[in-house]
Amino acid sequence: MTQHFIVIGNPIAHSKSPEIHTLFGAQAGLDICYQRQYCPDDAASFTAVVEAFFHGGGMGANVTVPFKQVAYECCAARGGLSEHAKVAGAVNTLLLDKALLAKGVSPVEALYGDNTDGQGLINHIKRLGWPLNGARVAIIGAGGAARGVVLPLIEAGIETLTIANRTVSKAEILVDELSTASEKINQHTIQTYATAALSGDFDIIINATSIGLSGETLPLADALNCQYAYDMMYGRELPFLQHFAARGAQTSNGYGMLIGQAALSFERWTGRAIDVAQATETLQAHSFKN
Ligand code: NDP
CATH class of the missing domain: 3.40.50.10860 (Leucine Dehydrogenase, chain A, domain 1)
Structure with missing residues (x-):
């Protein structure tokens, strides 16, 4: 049937x-x-x-x-x-x-x-062979897609999590809400930044903004580096991935x-x-x- x-x-x-x-x-x-x-x-x-x-x-x-x-x-x-x-x-x-x-x-x-959105991302990162256990992860974006991946990332054993957003207050509210909603998240310290102020070395940086739809590019600091860059968008050339590929990072879009x-x-x-x-x-x- x-x-x-x-x-x-x-x-x-x-x-x-x-x-x-x-x-x-x-x-x-x-x-x-x-x-x-x-x-x-x-x-x-x-x-x-x-x-x-x-x-x-x-x-x-x-x-x-x-x-x-x-x-x-x-x-x-x-x-x-x-x-x-x-x-x-x-x-x-x-x-x-x-x-x-x-x-x-x-x-x-x-x-x-x-x-299943967040776990779909985790499963794809695992298929790519990118190490999640012990990883220092940054998410750029604080909308629905970012919200959905925080718990699965923590369950996958990441070491540190940083959330950056154009509107930093939205990232702070997101962290407050997630910490109230889940004890597993509450046990983690999640740092927040304005996107342009995010700097330092990360293992994985995930672009969870919808900027790719607008044709604009994210303001990324020169001192921001990662080994692996993931953009949740797919289906077009993504400046975020080009930026980190030029610095030697492995990259993937969100098709997987x-x-x-x-x-x-x-x-x-x-x-x-x-x-x-x-x-x-x-x-x-x-x-x-x-
Ligand atoms: P939301 O509208 O909930 O959030 C959008 C986010 O993007 C906000 O953090 C917003 O920042 C930021 N943003 C938007 N425009 C700009 C800009 N010009 N400059 C800087 N930041 C910007 O969208 P979703 O979270 O639902 O989706 C985000 C992306 O993830 C989309 O591209 C979507 O297609 C993709 N996605 C992919 C999936 C997949 O299976 N591959 C599944 C789900 C989503 P601010 O708060 O400052 O406005």
């Missing part, structure tokens, strides 16, 4: 998720149908779309901009949230809590939210993170593990270019 999945967003036409999950389905030998779902940008419409989909037998959904926080609220009021979703304050994966379904709860009331978070969603829904390296190779060769 065909299993149905959707990705809900606005806009949604650009989403690569259907290609990625269709490939995963083929790799796992499952009959799946994964479609883009446009939704008007308001909470009531989002809830209506989700309820109709899961009442109609849907198995799982991804959530993208601008609905990750709305999805969080939706699940908090129903079947619950994973620790990663709670700390991120955002949901990118909707599934049904099987234990609640077994008790006779309706699909809508069994709606459970997870967030995109595949990685999708693989984790797929595994949550179907219980089937994905060979991410093989899927990435196939997608790069056929469906879309890096």
Whole structure:
């Protein structure tokens, strides 16, 4: 029987998720149908779309901009949230809590939210062979993407974490909120800086800003160095990566993170593990270019 999945967003036409999950389905030998779902940008419409989909037998959904926080609220009021979703304050994966379904709860009331974005990044960095255990890590950016990776980075055993942002007050607020949300994070001292004031030597620097969309470049200090530079964006030339590549760093864009978070969603829904390296190779060769 065909299993149905959707990705809900606005806009949604650009989403690569259907290609990625269709490939995963083929790799796992499952009959799946994964479609883009446009939704008007308001909470009531989002809830209506989700309820109709899961009442109609849907198995799982991804959530993208601008609905990750709305999805969080939706699940908090129903079947619950994973620790990663709670700390991120955002949901990118909707599934049904099987234990609640077994008790006779309706699909809508069994709606459970997870967030696989951060772990998708960690898994990609591990596939790249970059050492995380004991690493000195800096994140540039203090928005939703940065928020989602802090707990997975700490769980991966990093030594120090620094967060820099154009608006330094937002980085400070983020650290306060994360420290309140998670004891694991609270046990770490996280330093904050304005982006232009960030300097020194790091093992890994992660660009979690959306600056790549604007064509502007980040103001990076001359005395800022790293061995590995990661940009969460993908699909275009990224000045952030060019800057550190010219200084001898290994670099990667966020394409592998995109595949990685999708693989984790797929595994949550179907219980089937994905060979991410093989899927990435196939997608790069056929469906879309890096
Ligand atoms: P948000 O809008 O929540 O945050 C944007 C961040 O970028 C803020 O820290 C903001 O700083 C900073 N920023 C924006 N413009 C500039 C600029 N001109 N100069 C300096 N800083 C700037 O976005 P998200 O956190 O949701 O997403 C960030 C990036 O991560 C996006 O490019 C997104 O595509 C990517 N991403 C990739 C994923 C993947 O799978 N590869 C998954 C999730 C996200 P300030 O606070 O000062 O405004």
